Amino acid sequence: MRTWTAQSSASAPVAWALLARPGAWSAWAPHVRGAWGLGTPEVRAGAVGAARLLGVIPVPAKITSKSERSWTWRVGPAVMTHRVVGQGSGSVVAVDLRAPGPLEGAIAAAYGPIIQTMIDRLARLAE
Incomplete structure (x- = not known):
């Protein structure tokens, strides 16, 4: 697993509202220009749709799953968990990536810098 x-100095509920x-999503992930079928207003466990x-x-x-401050989706062979953890008056935003064998390393190398940029933007936007 890669994480x-x-x-963020924002509270967990504020960061969660952006993440879930x-x-x-387009406010902190500008390459994502919309999504459908994944839940409204928040993602919903079992929902099947797409991100544009x-x-x-x-x-x-x-x-594939959702709890109070995390949700997981399967995109192709990759499984990504998006989560917010309260930390004092602020929070930590995290994304975990799991994929089979060497594919995980390849996805992490190609998409990891984008993931980091997205969650950095989300953390700042939440503030």
């Missing part, structure tokens, strides 16, 4: 984290609501990348590429996804 990326970002500290597909309608807010770069305004044109639909990427099929399934929300």
Whole structure:
């Protein structure tokens, strides 16, 4: 498993509202230009839909689980958990990536810097 984290002075509920609501994703992940079928206003466990990348590429996804401050989706062979952990008056935003064998390393190398940039933006936006 690979993990990326970002500290925020925002409370966990504020950071969670950005992380869990597909309608807010483009504010901190500008390459995501929309999503459908994944839940409204928040992601919903069992929901099947897609995220639209770069305004044109639909990427099929399934929300496999959701708890109070985390949700997990499967996108192709990759499983990603998005979570917010309260830390004092602030929070930590994190994304965990799991994928089979060497694919995990390849995805982490290619997409990891984008994941870090996204959660850094979310942490700042939440503040």
